[in-house]
Amino acid sequence: MPLFLQKLRKLGCSDKKPRAALVKSITPDRYGIGYSAIGFKAEGVRAVPLASYYGGTCYEASAEATFSGKYPIARYRYIYLNKKPN
Numbered sequence: 001m002p003l004f005l006q007k008l009r010k011l012g013c014s015d016k017k018p019r020a021a022l023v024k025s026i027t028p029d030r031y032g033i034g035y036s037a038i039g040f041k042a043e044g045v046r047a048v049p050l051a052s053y054y055g056g057t058c059y060e061a062s063a064e065a066t067f068s069g070k071y072p073i074a075r076y077r078y079i080y081l082n083k084k085p086n
Contacts, residue, residue: 023042
């Protein structure tokens with residue numbers, strides 16, 4: 001089992017949903033830092049503005065910055081269907 005899951009388990013978090021557990025575990029820690037998909041953002045947690053390079057402009061994790069490609073860790077999600085097009 002990965003070390004981060006072991007630590008989360010010690011904090012009483014389930015490893016069934018490690019990202020949600022990570023967010024839950026850092027929420028009470030004012031200085032806690034974690035990495036997760038934006039979909040797991042919860043009350044008491046904020047997304048950190050990021051820049052693509054040192055000294056560059058930082059962008060909020062907003063839909064606008066994501067779709068424009070300015071937020072540096074955004075990605076597309078592809079969905080494949082086994083169905084003939086209509």
